[in-house]
Amino acid sequence: MTLEAVRAMIDKAMQRNSTNGDESHSSGGGPTRPVQSIRHDVAYAMTWETLKKKMTDKYCPKGEIKKLEIELWNLKVNGNDVGSYNQRFQELALICTKFVSDENEKVDKYIGGLPDNIHGNVMSARPKTLDEAIQLANDLMD
Missing domain, CATH: 1.20.5 (Single alpha-helices involved in coiled-coils or other helix-helix interfaces)
Structure with a gap:
């Protein structure tokens, strides 16, 4: 993005x-509430990190983050649908920043969810970034 x-x-x-369409955050009726x-x-x-933290703190309750971390922990490729796995993994990795805090952890977790028929090949290639691991997995599934 x-x-x-x-x-x-x-x-x-x-x-x-x-x-009001004028950024006043007031409908003109009733009591007003302070808006920061x-x-x-x-x-x-x-x-990006600051904005993401502010948005997460405001709109993502801790319980919801925990559920998403559990989903990421258990995420695996369903059949041969690596595309859906890639998309969901990247979405969850953006939100669950404590769970996969650096690139190596992302790569390891990503490879762990791949099917057995390509897991070893991707692992032996030792990708350094998540993008490299995703590209390898996509190439092997084609």
Whole structure:
């Protein structure tokens, strides 16, 4: 996902969440509640890790993260559907940052979920990145 795409998503969400269309976050009726917001330039200056942590803290309860970590722990290729495995693994790896905190852990966990017929070949190639491991698995399944 590009920086421009992230910025567009942030802008769209901020506009959608503005009930008046003027970023006032107030419908004009009833009691108001304080809304903590930051300026666009501050939001755009955040690193990906900072933004991801803020979003996870706000929108992902600890119990849900634990469920996703368990799903990642048990994730395996279903039949020969490496494509679905790749997609779900990458989604879970983005969210479960404590479970797979560095690239080596991601690679090891990814290889562990591959089917027996390609597991050994990918492991013996000793991929250094998740992208390399995914490419090897895809090539071997073709």
